[in-house]
Amino acid sequence: MRRLIWLTLCCQLATALPALGDEVRPLADCTVKVFRDIAKNRAWTGKLPAGCSARVYVEQRPTGVFVTAWRSGVSKQGWIRLSFSAAMGVAELADTKALKRAGRDITARAGRIGRCLDSIIRVNDPLECRDSAVKSYLAGETLGTEYVRNIWLDDNGRHSVVEYAYGDSLAAVSPPADLFAGPALPPGTRVNLHLLVAP
Numbered sequence: 001m002r003r004l005i006w007l008t009l010c011c012q013l014a015t016a017l018p019a020l021g022d023e024v025r026p027l028a029d030c031t032v033k034v035f036r037d038i039a040k041n042r043a044w045t046g047k048l049p050a051g052c053s054a055r056v057y058v059e060q061r062p063t064g065v066f067v068t069a070w071r072s073g074v075s076k077q078g079w080i081r082l083s084f085s086a087a088m089g090v091a092e093l094a095d096t097k098a099l100k101r102a103g104r105d106i107t108a109r110a111g112r113i114g115r116c117l118d119s120i121i122r123v124n125d126p127l128e129c130r131d132s133a134v135k136s137y138l139a140g141e142t143l144g145t146e147y148v149r150n151i152w153l154d155d156n157g158r159h160s161v162v163e164y165a166y167g168d169s170l171a172a173v174s175p176p177a178d179l180f181a182g183p184a185l186p187p188g189t190r191v192n193l194h195l196l197v198a199p
Helices: 001-010 020-039 090-094 095-123
Strands: 055-059 064-075 078-089 127-138 144-153 160-167
Touching: 020 055, 020 064, 020 078, 020 090, 020 095, 064 090, 078 090, 078 095, 090 095, 090 160, 095 127, 095 160
Parallel strands: none
Antiparallel strands: 055 064, 064 078, 078 160, 127 144, 144 160
16 A cells, blocks of 8 residues: 555656655664664675565665665656665674664664654755755756755764655656665675774
């Protein structure tokens, strides 16, 4: 049912942009499940967890792991993409209680950012969030206009970012590259959860 709702929303662009705040939570849930799998297997298996229908990108950084989940849709009017990116530290992934706390934190932050997203779409008010937006005009082989907006909580807390992008070009929808800082972790890569990190 949720997938049907998403596909319906994806077809409404430009003058009738949908409220997408409720779609942030499933993406956040997907990232939390990926973190749990990494903690359990000590590796990124490359397999999507049960109930996760989004596309996933996993990136290892010196202090932890970043996971981005996103969905996209295309219609005759253009395309839309919604992404959620979150981080967990090595120590959180290595400790069961810390992992659960971090998962709850990600879920709570996703809910708050989702409310900001809906407010931005309705009345261009980011509420408690910060946001940045870029509008691009495409020329050449691909013609059209693209809008990309990143939204996050301005509290110096955990990395949790929503990217909301749409456009009227008919090109294939690309991954949310602005949320990536390095190459994706290949499936099967071991993750060292006992790495000592300098304070």
